[in-house]
Structure formats: structure tokens, C-alpha cells
Amino acid sequence: MAKVEKKGAASEPLLREFFREMLLIRRFEEKVEERFRAGELPGFLHVAIGQEAVAVGVCRALDDGDVIMSTHRAHGHTLAKGTHPNELMAELYGKLEGCSHGYGGSMHLYDVEKGMLGANAVVGGGLPQITGTALAFKFRGEPRVALAFFGDGATNIGTFHEALNLAQLWQVPAVFVCENNWYAESTPHAQHSPVRSMSDRAVAFGMKAIKVDGQDVEDVYANTQRALDHARGGNGPVFLDVETYRLTGHYVGDPQVYRPKDELRELRETQDPIDKLRERIGLGDDELEELDREITEIVDGSVEFAKAGTDPKPEDALKNVYA
Amino acid sequence: MPEISYREAVRDALSRAMREDDDVFVMGEDIAEMGGSMGVTQGMLDEFGPERVRNTPISEMAIVGAGIGAAMQGMRPVVEIMYEDFLTLSLEQIVNQAAKHRYMSGGQLKVPVTIRTQGGAGWSPGAQHAQQLEAWLVHIPGLKVVFASTPEDVRGLLWSAIYDDNPVVFFEHRTLYGIKGEVPEEIEPIELGKARIHRQGEDVTVVATGRLVHEALAAAQEAEAQGVSVEVFDPRTLQPLDERALIDSVKKTNRCVVAHEAVVRGGYGAEIAAVVQHGAFDWLDAPVERVGAKFVPLPFAPVMEEFVVPHAADVLEAIYRTVGRTA
Incomplete structure (x- = not known):
């Protein structure tokens, strides 16, 4: 009898692909921090160092027709959904070649062709629209799923409750991915939520909730597949309660005075999703070095691409207001 | 030319659009069996069913947001906000989201959602059920804003709003629902931006x-x-x-x-x-x-x-x- 692979389990070669993508996000984010500190990047930047396994595990489970909306911390999601690093970096530099053509910036990344319907700078702002997007899929009988990323901080805002309530009520094919990194910007979880388990909030709407280890890409991938199967199968939305860690500040330059002194060091030692995956797949030093060199080239190339990009004309600001 | 009320004119525009086009649907509070707080959608549930004449919870943010999401997929939702005072609850979705997706995406997205609402004094509804807030919305680039005053206009303008590729906030005045006027047999769309x-x-x-x-x-x-x-x-x-x-x-x-x-x-x-x-x-x-x-x-x-x-x-x-x- 043929060996039946556990549903949702990632094969060894697939895990290696995941590793590569996670490392790309990490190096991209480090480069973003560096270029911001060098004074080259305008605007507000929020990097996702520490949360790479969520972006990759979730997005790699999606079908091509599935769509996502994201948050202010969207670089990882956008790369994982298929946007080229060049286009993302060009957006951060405000160039026409950027994925939002210079109109959005880090907090408003779009790549509609790739199914990225927008990062959102309003916490919880995209959630009702994911419900509505999923409603459109249901109306049209399309086997597609709409998926929202948001943080634990977003579970306190009205749009979260209204959007989940409506999604469950109408049984639309949506997946709500709560990246619980234990901080709403600078405010620790215990100061912003009376409920420690984010799943409790989804369960209150009668929604199926799955707990996920956000530092383990295999777990993220497998559970996202479960959630997608459930939603795509017409069984209603799913809440993914992903516990993760932001191994950096809220924004680039955040002094993190609100964090216990040793927390970050300890988390970096014990909860780095890239270290964990490396151990899991047994990647040797030489292999890692080679991969890192290759990825660094891609990231450096994205900066070169961005810097060589086209500045919008000031009067381009008048375009794209109305269709 | 037939004579119909302003209320019937709104219903006629919605119904005709829904007959011709599967992408058009209406949603809002109490709009199905009850036919809406002003009776605008009365009878539409029987013709179109509960999927397309969709009762919603009292959740203005989610109703408008869901309309935006469906519109981004190319549908043409018509969202009813029962009283325009309650627009204030959904303003985040209208102002930060509907009005800006096209712009922030550098022209990749369209948001063809219509948000119908009504208000106005005359029946003593008091301070939270009768305001006129249209000026707030005019201040937001990316939105179109309509305020119709006759049966003929409300029908032709609503049709154009539904088929406009931009978010349109569509104001109706409560005391006008009963007024009657002649309308053409077929809907004649009225261009938005034409006085x-x-x-x-x-x-x-x-x-x-x-x-x-x-x-x-x-x-x-x-x-x-x-x-x-x-x-x-x-x-x-x-x-x-x-x-x-x-x-x-x-x-x-x-x-x-x-x-x-x-x-x-x-x-x-x-x-x-x-x-x-x-x-x-x-x-x-x-x-x-x-x-x-x-x-x-x-x-x-x-x-x-x-x-x-x-x-x-x-x-x-x-x-x-x-x-x-x-x-």
C-alpha cells in the first residue's frame, strides 16, 4: 500500500524552499532597517523580523486565486504572496516601478495580480473587506478564499468583531490569521486584552479556531491548509490563532523601552523561526553560507533596482484618484 | 410617462439593475422582510431572494466594508445605511478604505460600491436620526457624492451611481419619499457631475x-x-x-x-x-x-x-x- 502523506505536511524539499523564502524576508527586512537608518527611505517602516514563518507558511498554502489583505507590517506577506523583491523595494523608495507605483509605500502595499489586495495602515481596517471579498467568491461560486492578516492588537477594534461576526453569519470562505506577537505596537498583551487566548474571541462568534505555533513553519503551513480546506469546502470561515514573536521593535528605530530587559535576547535565542527550521532540515554551515550569499545578492539587487527606478513627477499625484 | 414616487423610483433603479446584472445586490439593516426603515426595498425580497436582498446585523463598519470587498472583486453592491447619522460609524471604511484603495494601489483597484442613505428633519426624529452630513463626504478625494431631489433624478442618478466605477455616497431626503413625478418609461441614466x-x-x-x-x-x-x-x-x-x-x-x-x-x-x-x-x-x-x-x-x-x-x-x-x- 502506498504511503499516505499526512494532509498538509510539507516535504523536505518544500521545507528547504520555505527556508529560502524566510531567509529572503529576514535579509530584506534587515536591509530595509539599514537603508532607513541611512536616511534613504521615507515614511514609517515596520519590519516582520521573527514573524517570517507565518508569512511563508500561510502564503505557500494558498492557491493562486486566493487573495490576502495585510497590515502595516506587510513586507513579509507581500514577498511570500509573490511580489518580486525589486518591486517591493522600489515601492519603499517611492518609485513608479514599485508595487503600488509610489502611491502607497510600506504601509499600503498592493499587488492585485498576485492576489495582494492591500496592506492597511488602519489597524483592523481590511477585515470587513475580506468578509466582502469572500462574499463575492461565494456569490459567484468560485472556489477561492480571502485571507486577512492582523495582529493581536486588532482584536480590540470594532471592525474585527463586526467582520468576524458577519463572516461567520454568512459562512463565507474567509480565513482570519491573527498574528499574536504579544504587543499592540508598544502595549503588552496583558494591558490591551482581557483574554489571553485569541481563539476565545473567534469562538464567541461560533467560528472554528485553530491554534498555531507561528515560529514553526510546518505547523503554520499544515494548519493553514486545514483552514483553507474548511473554508473552500463551504464550511465557513476559520480563525488561525497564531502565536509568534516580533524579534524587533514596532517600527524601525523603536527603542522598545516597554519590553523587559532580557526578553528580546531570550526570544532571539529560543524563538527564531529561521534557526528552528534550519535545525529541522539540518542545513550545514556551507549550505547556509551559499544560500545567504545568493539571497544577499537578490536583496542588494533590489536596492540597486529601486535606486535606479523612476521618480514620479510631482503632478503624477493628481492621477488615480478616480477610475 | 408614468408617474411614480421618489421611493418607487429608488426601488425601480435597484430592481432593474438587479434584473439585468447578477453583480448588483443590496444589503443593509431591515431591508428584506421589512423592506427598509423607509420602505424603499419593499417587495424586493420576494423577487430577488435573501441572498441578493441581504439583511445585515447592525454593523455599519462591516456592511460598508463588505460592500467595498465585494466591489473590489468587480461586483456592484448597493449598501443601505439606514440613517445618515449612522454613516459616522462607517466613515473609517468609507474615508480611509473605499476612497483610497484606487489611489494607494497606484490605479490597480476599482471600488464600484454605492452607499445609499437618507436623513432630514420634518418628523421630529431628534438629534441622532435626521442630520444632513453630505458636506463631510464632499471633502474626501476619491468619493463621489450625490443628493437627488426628484423621482426622475433619483432613479437616473442611482443607476449611474451603481454603474460608476468609483465609490458613491448617495443621499436621499426622508421627506421626499412620498413626492411623485413623471419618469421616462425606460431609465435614462443621468451623468454624475451634471446639474x-x-x-x-x-x-x-x-x-x-x-x-x-x-x-x-x-x-x-x-x-x-x-x-x-x-x-x-x-x-x-x-x-x-x-x-x-x-x-x-x-x-x-x-x-x-x-x-x-x-x-x-x-x-x-x-x-x-x-x-x-x-x-x-x-x-x-x-x-x-x-x-x-x-x-x-x-x-x-x-x-x-x-x-x-x-x-x-x-x-x-x-x-x-x-x-x-x-x-
Whole structure:
């Protein structure tokens, strides 16, 4: 009898692909921090160092027709959904070649062709629209799923409750991915939520909730597949309660005075999703070095691409207001 | 031509669009069995079923947000916000999301959602059920804003709003639902951004919206008896504004009154006055007069409500001020 692979389990070669993508996000984010500190990047930047396994595990489970909306911390999601690093970096530099053509910036990344319907700078702002997007899929009988990323901080805002309530009520094919990194910007979880388990909030709407280890890409991938199967199968939305860690500040330059002194060091030692995956797949030093060199080239190339990009004309600001 | 009410005209535009186009659907609070708080969608549930005439929880943020999400997929949702006071609850979705997706995406997205709502004084609903907030929305690039005053206009404008590729906030006035008017057999779409001159005149242009169009027409009739010829100009679409037609009208009459039920301070009339003074400065023979509600929340007691909002007599007084007369 043929060996039946556990549903949702990632094969060894697939895990290696995941590793590569996670490392790309990490190096991209480090480069973003560096270029911001060098004074080259305008605007507000929020990097996702520490949360790479969520972006990759979730997005790699999606079908091509599935769509996502994201948050202010969207670089990882956008790369994982298929946007080229060049286009993302060009957006951060405000160039026409950027994925939002210079109109959005880090907090408003779009790549509609790739199914990225927008990062959102309003916490919880995209959630009702994911419900509505999923409603459109249901109306049209399309086997597609709409998926929202948001943080634990977003579970306190009205749009979260209204959007989940409506999604469950109408049984639309949506997946709500709560990246619980234990901080709403600078405010620790215990100061912003009376409920420690984010799943409790989804369960209150009668929604199926799955707990996920956000530092383990295999777990993220497998559970996202479960959630997608459930939603795509017409069984209603799913809440993914992903516990993760932001191994950096809220924004680039955040002094993190609100964090216990040793927390970050300890988390970096014990909860780095890239270290964990490396151990899991047994990647040797030489292999890692080679991969890192290759990825660094891609990231450096994205900066070169961005810097060589086209500045919008000031009067381009008048375009794209109305269709 | 058949005669139908303003309420029937709204329903007719919705129903015809839904008959022709699977992408059009309506959703809102109490719109299915109950037919909406104003009876606009009465009977539509029977024809179209609960999927397309979709009752919602009391969740203005989610209703509008869901409309935006479906619109981004190319559907043409029509969202009903029961009272325009409740628009305030959904403003985040309208202002930060619907109005900006196209822009922030560098032109990748369209958001063809229509948000219908209604308000207005006259039935003593009090301070939280009768405001006129249209000016707030005009201030937001990316939105179109419509305020229809007759059955014919409301039908043709709503059709255009549904088929516009941009988010449109569509204001209806509660006291107009019962008024009747002739409409063409087939819907004739009315271009957004095209004003209507209800009555030609020579001496004063009254720019009025919603209920005040009818008050202005009544005032014009009285003024006529006193030898003052009044043109009644309804922009119909507040954004985009038909500036050319407005300025042409004032250049002809040399005087301008703006009249709306919303409070005067920061009202849409201020924008009209600014456009007129800039575009027709040398033609103006009098300051632009503004007519609107007094700067108070709407009171409950009918005598106070009546006192606060403007009527034909207020428009007439303003007309006379521009021609240097007293009533």
C-alpha cells in the first residue's frame, strides 16, 4: 500500500524552499532597517523580523486565486504572496516601478495580480473587506478564499468583531490569521486584552479556531491548509490563532523601552523561526553560507533596482484618484 | 410617462439593475422582510431572494466594508445605511478604505460600491436620526457624492451611481419619499457631475439641494409674484460639481443664494459660494447669501425643529436680500 502523506505536511524539499523564502524576508527586512537608518527611505517602516514563518507558511498554502489583505507590517506577506523583491523595494523608495507605483509605500502595499489586495495602515481596517471579498467568491461560486492578516492588537477594534461576526453569519470562505506577537505596537498583551487566548474571541462568534505555533513553519503551513480546506469546502470561515514573536521593535528605530530587559535576547535565542527550521532540515554551515550569499545578492539587487527606478513627477499625484 | 414616487423610483433603479446584472445586490439593516426603515426595498425580497436582498446585523463598519470587498472583486453592491447619522460609524471604511484603495494601489483597484442613505428633519426624529452630513463626504478625494431631489433624478442618478466605477455616497431626503413625478418609461441614466436647472430665471440663482430644491421652487414662485425672477439650480452631484453650469447661471443672474438643510457653518453652501465668487466675481451684484439650519443639534419638539431648519420663507428672505428688498 502506498504511503499516505499526512494532509498538509510539507516535504523536505518544500521545507528547504520555505527556508529560502524566510531567509529572503529576514535579509530584506534587515536591509530595509539599514537603508532607513541611512536616511534613504521615507515614511514609517515596520519590519516582520521573527514573524517570517507565518508569512511563508500561510502564503505557500494558498492557491493562486486566493487573495490576502495585510497590515502595516506587510513586507513579509507581500514577498511570500509573490511580489518580486525589486518591486517591493522600489515601492519603499517611492518609485513608479514599485508595487503600488509610489502611491502607497510600506504601509499600503498592493499587488492585485498576485492576489495582494492591500496592506492597511488602519489597524483592523481590511477585515470587513475580506468578509466582502469572500462574499463575492461565494456569490459567484468560485472556489477561492480571502485571507486577512492582523495582529493581536486588532482584536480590540470594532471592525474585527463586526467582520468576524458577519463572516461567520454568512459562512463565507474567509480565513482570519491573527498574528499574536504579544504587543499592540508598544502595549503588552496583558494591558490591551482581557483574554489571553485569541481563539476565545473567534469562538464567541461560533467560528472554528485553530491554534498555531507561528515560529514553526510546518505547523503554520499544515494548519493553514486545514483552514483553507474548511473554508473552500463551504464550511465557513476559520480563525488561525497564531502565536509568534516580533524579534524587533514596532517600527524601525523603536527603542522598545516597554519590553523587559532580557526578553528580546531570550526570544532571539529560543524563538527564531529561521534557526528552528534550519535545525529541522539540518542545513550545514556551507549550505547556509551559499544560500545567504545568493539571497544577499537578490536583496542588494533590489536596492540597486529601486535606486535606479523612476521618480514620479510631482503632478503624477493628481492621477488615480478616480477610475 | 408614468408617474411614480421618489421611493418607487429608488426601488425601480435597484430592481432593474438587479434584473439585468447578477453583480448588483443590496444589503443593509431591515431591508428584506421589512423592506427598509423607509420602505424603499419593499417587495424586493420576494423577487430577488435573501441572498441578493441581504439583511445585515447592525454593523455599519462591516456592511460598508463588505460592500467595498465585494466591489473590489468587480461586483456592484448597493449598501443601505439606514440613517445618515449612522454613516459616522462607517466613515473609517468609507474615508480611509473605499476612497483610497484606487489611489494607494497606484490605479490597480476599482471600488464600484454605492452607499445609499437618507436623513432630514420634518418628523421630529431628534438629534441622532435626521442630520444632513453630505458636506463631510464632499471633502474626501476619491468619493463621489450625490443628493437627488426628484423621482426622475433619483432613479437616473442611482443607476449611474451603481454603474460608476468609483465609490458613491448617495443621499436621499426622508421627506421626499412620498413626492411623485413623471419618469421616462425606460431609465435614462443621468451623468454624475451634471446639474439640473429646475426653473429658469434672470435675477437670482438659488443653488439648492435635497428638500431645499422644493423650498426654493416655492420661494421662486412667490418672488415671481413680486417681480423677482429666480433660477433654481440643483447640482444633483455634489462631487464632482458642475462648476461650468453653476458659474454660467450666476453670470446670467448676477446674484446667488445657496440653500441646504444642513447647518450653514462649513456646509456645502460654503463651497458653492467659494466657487461662485471665484468664477463669477466681476458679475456678482450682491454677496452670496447662505441658507441652512441654525448651528444647533436637531431638537425634538416640533416647534423647535421647525424653527431650526430652513423653509421656503428663509430662501425668499435671502433672495430679497440679494436684490436689496425686504419681504
